[in-house]
Amino acid sequence: MQLGKQAGLKLSDAPLRNVFGDALLDLAKSNPKVVVLDGDLGNSTKAEYVRNEFPERFFNIGIAESNLVGVGAGLAGAGFYPFIVSFSSFLLCNAYDQIRLAVAMSEIDATIIGSHGGITLGKDGPTQMGIEDLALMGGLPTFTIIVPSDPATMHAAVKAAPDIKGPVFIRSSRVPMPFIYPMEDTPFEVGKANVVREGTDLTIIGCGMMVSAGLDAAAVLAEEGIEARVLDLHTIRPMDIGAIAAAASETGAIVCAEEHLLQGGMGSNVARVVAEENPVPMRFVGLKDVYVESGDPWDLLKKYNLTADDIVAAGREVVKAKKAA
Amino acid sequence: MKSTATKSYDELREQARQLRLDVLEMTTKAGSGHPSSSWSPVEVVTALYFGGMLRYRPDEPWWPERDRFIMSKGHAAPLLYAALSHAGYFEREELWRLRDVGSPVQGHPIQGMMPGVEATTGSLGQGLSLGLGHVLGGRLAGKNYRVYVLLGDGECEAGQIWEAAMAAAHFKAGNLVAILDYNKFQETGPISREIALEPLVDKWKSFGWNVHEVNGHDIEEVLSTLQLVKQLEATGQPQIIIAHTIKGKGVSFVEADFTFHGRALNAEQAELAREELDATR
Numbered sequence: 001m002q003l004g005k006q007a008g009l010k011l012s013d014a015p016l017r018n019v020f021g022d023a024l025l026d027l028a029k030s031n032p033k034v035v036v037l038d039g040d041l042g043n044s045t046k047a048e049y050v051r052n053e054f055p056e057r058f059f060n061i062g063i064a065e066s067n068l069v070g071v072g073a074g075l076a077g078a079g080f081y082p083f084i085v086s087f088s089s090f091l092l093c094n095a096y097d098q099i100r101l102a103v104a105m106s107e108i109d110a111t112i113i114g115s116h117g118g119i120t121l122g123k124d125g126p127t128q129m130g131i132e133d134l135a136l137m138g139g140l141p142t143f144t145i146i147v148p149s150d151p152a153t154m155h156a157a158v159k160a161a162p163d164i165k166g167p168v169f170i171r172s173s174r175v176p177m178p179f180i181y182p183m184e185d186t187p188f189e190v191g192k193a194n195v196v197r198e199g200t201d202l203t204i205i206g207c208g209m210m211v212s213a214g215l216d217a218a219a220v221l222a223e224e225g226i227e228a229r230v231l232d233l234h235t236i237r238p239m240d241i242g243a244i245a246a247a248a249s250e251t252g253a254i255v256c257a258e259e260h261l262l263q264g265g266m267g268s269n270v271a272r273v274v275a276e277e278n279p280v281p282m283r284f285v286g287l288k289d290v291y292v293e294s295g296d297p298w299d300l301l302k303k304y305n306l307t308a309d310d311i312v313a314a315g316r317e318v319v320k321a322k323k324a325a
Numbered sequence: 326m327k328s329t330a331t332k333s334y335d336e337l338r339e340q341a342r343q344l345r346l347d348v349l350e351m352t353t354k355a356g357s358g359h360p361s362s363s364w365s366p367v368e369v370v371t372a373l374y375f376g377g378m379l380r381y382r383p384d385e386p387w388w389p390e391r392d393r394f395i396m397s398k399g400h401a402a403p404l405l406y407a408a409l410s411h412a413g414y415f416e417r418e419e420l421w422r423l424r425d426v427g428s429p430v431q432g433h434p435i436q437g438m439m440p441g442v443e444a445t446t447g448s449l450g451q452g453l454s455l456g457l458g459h460v461l462g463g464r465l466a467g468k469n470y471r472v473y474v475l476l477g478d479g480e481c482e483a484g485q486i487w488e489a490a491m492a493a494a495h496f497k498a499g500n501l502v503a504i505l506d507y508n509k510f511q512e513t514g515p516i517s518r519e520i521a522l523e524p525l526v527d528k529w530k531s532f533g534w535n536v537h538e539v540n541g542h543d544i545e546e547v548l549s550t551l552q553l554v555k556q557l558e559a560t561g562q563p564q565i566i567i568a569h570t571i572k573g574k575g576v577s578f579v580e581a582d583f584t585f586h587g588r589a590l591n592a593e594q595a596e597l598a599r600e601e602l603d604a605t606r
């Protein structure tokens with residue numbers, strides 16, 4: 001299985017984490033206020049790109065995530081713009097209260113990078129996977145929450161972060177993503193979802209890698225005469241209510257897809273908006289109350305029903321439900 | 326009951342070599358994992374499981390009286406699994422399923438998923454607290470088992486380790502034995518470059534622990550220190566053995582290159598490693 005293949009997308013050579021490293025380095029070059037805080041994972045998250053060029057603005061705080069967040073918040077208070085980078089699992093789960101007080105409630109300008117989000121880190125297994133990160137971020141009201149879906153939007157998100165008022169969360173990933181957008185003049189506006197494919201029969205709403213999977217699914221559904229709109233909901237908060245309401249009213253059926261637990265993730269937030277704005281049949285592709293074991297990422301996606309095929313099946317079902325309604 | 330078996334030092338050294346080989350095969354086959362982190366504490370784990378230190382029953386893995394071994398540096402899971410299989414907890418064939426979809430032999434240990442796996446670890450810093458809980462529970466239940474916790478040196482950057490250290494001294498956990506795999510490296514580099522740990526002995530002492538230092542690859546020294554620590558249990562002071570080790574021990578080119586952290590050897594490197602490990606037989 002190759003992500004984006006059925007949709008005719010070109011897969012990036014570089015894993016998204018490397019793209020993140022490049023984007024962070026670009027930003028550090030142009031913005032001297034940017035400082036980077038690492039939890040002894042810079043080699044994995046690729047935050048080390050900054051270490052190599054700007055060692056004085058790079059701090060490895062060690063295997064100590066609570067301290068990492070606190071020190072980062074202090075640097076923000078001292079007038080710098082911190083990028084606090086680690087695995088989303090260790091960072092959010094270990095340092096939640098520090099993030100809650102020093103970052104979220106204090107509404108500081110800072111970005112938290114949750115690397116290795118989802119299950120596609122694969123073989124290291126459930127202790128390292130970030131399958132609850134979006135739900136945890138959801139519990140922190142002041143955060144802007146961004147899940148880039150391709151190399152171009154990762155670059156755009158990292159570049160945009162320091163201009164966003166208040167704290168920002170960006171999810172990064174261990175696997176390569178296909179190119180959905182051009183690298184130059186990327187259409188990316190925080191809080192504004194992108195329609196990446198037009199369609200009238202249903203809307204597939206995804207974030208992260210599930211946008212490409214959604215495009216693959218749309219290509220398959222088109223062969224059956226079902227035309228799916230695909231919406232890249234790269235910003236989970238603030239949520240683009242207009243785009244979701246339009247999806248509901250114009251296509252009448254919605255499939256949400258995310259590499260995350262169904263509880264508290266993107267889909268459950270979309271459902272709340274749909275319920276209020278214009279209730280239509282919905283289906284959800286995501287992790288159903290499980291911890292996912294170690295394994296090859298693509299095998300795991302298949303086993304836990306996070307593939308284009310699963311979106312196709314959900315699409316067929318939701319269209320049927322729409323007709324029956 | 327395996328634990329009473331007494332082996333000669335030569336036999337123990339051979340046992341250690343076998344564990345290193347198994348770690349190599351497991352991680353190379355899986356194409357990922359942490360061989361270098363698994364190789365540094367091999368003699369410590371060998372002494373515990375095969376040197377008559379731990380009291381355990383492979384056919385009754387959750388025997389309430391068992392001594393506890395908690396692999397707090399969970400990324401050394403391959404070593405834990407190899408030791409458990411050699412100790413008779415499960416078939417050696419299971420080892421070759423490390424990190425496969427559907428396999429209980431997880432990338433990091435999950436409590437109870439394989440017999441003998443005492444704790445879920447992999448997010449660093451958590452094992453010493455669990456160990457103290459087992460100590461307090463054993464005391465309450467009137468049992469006299471001992472609790473051993475294997476810590477990484479980088480792992481000691483985590484605040485929870487020191488929270489547990491303080492509490493263990495407070496609760497006079499004389500039967501709590503921490504073993505620190507002091508291999509001088511963490512993930513991104515030498516500990517001394519990343520976060521200074523020294524003076525390590527003084528730190529543990531000041532937290533109320535009795536500190537022992539050993540050459541972690543000298544099985545005789547490790548064993549005699551483990552014996553000594555047993556005798557000191559009645560003092561009520563928690564005991565820590567700082568085991569000076571070499572990350573990647575046994576395979577020269579891994580010892581020499583810390584960027585092997587978290588990387589499996591490829592087929593070619595594995596062949597060289599096998600030759601080196603065989604040469605030490």
Ligand SMILES: Cc1ncc(C[n+]2csc(CCOP(=O)(O)OP(=O)(O)O)c2C)c(N)n1
Nearest residue numbers: 040362447448449477478479480510511512
């Ligand atoms: C809480 C937490 N943060 C970060 C990591 C990522 N990580 C895995 S191993 C490792 C380095 C561990 O160093 P050390 O404790 O010295 O063990 P060694 O590999 O040297 O045996 C890091 C940072 C983790 N597993 N858990």
Ligand SMILES: [Mg+2]
Nearest residue numbers: 478479510511
């Ligand atoms: Mg170490």
